[in-house]
Amino acid sequence: MQKRILIVEDEASIRDMVAFALRKAGMDPIHAADARAAQLAIADKVPDLILLDWMLPGLSGLDLARRLRKEQISREVPIIMLTARGEEMDRVNGLEAGVDDYVVKPFSSRELVARIRAVLRRSQGEDGEGMVEVGKLRLDGPAHRVHADTQPVPIGPTEYRLLHFFMTHPDRVYSRTQLLDHVWGSSVYVEERTVDVHIRRLRKTLEPFGLDAMVQTVRSAGYRLSADA
Numbered sequence: 001m002q003k004r005i006l007i008v009e010d011e012a013s014i015r016d017m018v019a020f021a022l023r024k025a026g027m028d029p030i031h032a033a034d035a036r037a038a039q040l041a042i043a044d045k046v047p048d049l050i051l052l053d054w055m056l057p058g059l060s061g062l063d064l065a066r067r068l069r070k071e072q073i074s075r076e077v078p079i080i081m082l083t084a085r086g087e088e089m090d091r092v093n094g095l096e097a098g099v100d101d102y103v104v105k106p107f108s109s110r111e112l113v114a115r116i117r118a119v120l121r122r123s124q125g126e127d128g129e130g131m132v133e134v135g136k137l138r139l140d141g142p143a144h145r146v147h148a149d150t151q152p153v154p155i156g157p158t159e160y161r162l163l164h165f166f167m168t169h170p171d172r173v174y175s176r177t178q179l180l181d182h183v184w185g186s187s188v189y190v191e192e193r194t195v196d197v198h199i200r201r202l203r204k205t206l207e208p209f210g211l212d213a214m215v216q217t218v219r220s221a222g223y224r225l226s227a228d229a
Helices: 012-024 035-044 061-070 088-096 109-123 157-168 176-184 193-209
Strands: 004-008 028-032 049-053 079-083 101-104 131-134 137-140 145-148 215-218 222-225
Touching (some): 012 109, 035 061, 049 109, 079 088, 088 101, 088 193, 131 157, 137 157, 176 193, 176 222
Parallel strands (some): 004 028, 004 049, 049 079
Antiparallel strands (some): 131 137, 137 145, 215 222
16 A cells, blocks of 8 residues: 655745655655645645644644644654754654654655655564553553553654553663664664653653653763552
């Protein structure tokens, strides 16, 4: 089945170039030139992944990413940011907003397709797992849902994968490098700083339920998940 990819980009030449590369790779691209058009496209049919330009007219790509992460319909859709901003703080801001990966312009079609496939693999890799429970947290792999006691926990795709790994390996300490290998994959280039950003986002996700302290920092070693918070 073709993967439906939403391209949110105001420059027609870039949209056309990306769409051509995606069709050639066996994917189904759809277009949106701004945030409003993107939200209408998502409401019509939820895509498998969103390619989101940082600089959009009106609402920026960064603000749109934050909005999409708050909405039920788009909360779990992976987002790759397309950006000319290569500075570390810009990348961190994108990750904090809920973006799963970023590609800095100019980029090759081959690199972009490889990143898309990697993010899709990561976001869809755990669906076959069963039920996992740690303390008050319960993760239902087949349903791709997380509960704190009986309350549903709204969670983004990367935080879901990170939590899934922690919950299937509780009380064990993992370094940033180990988490990158296990959660993102050893064949994917992602900076170690990315782990810190997603750890903060995971804690923020669990905070309303009083479970953020379960995600523990072990000084000079890494991170672990423990019910003994």
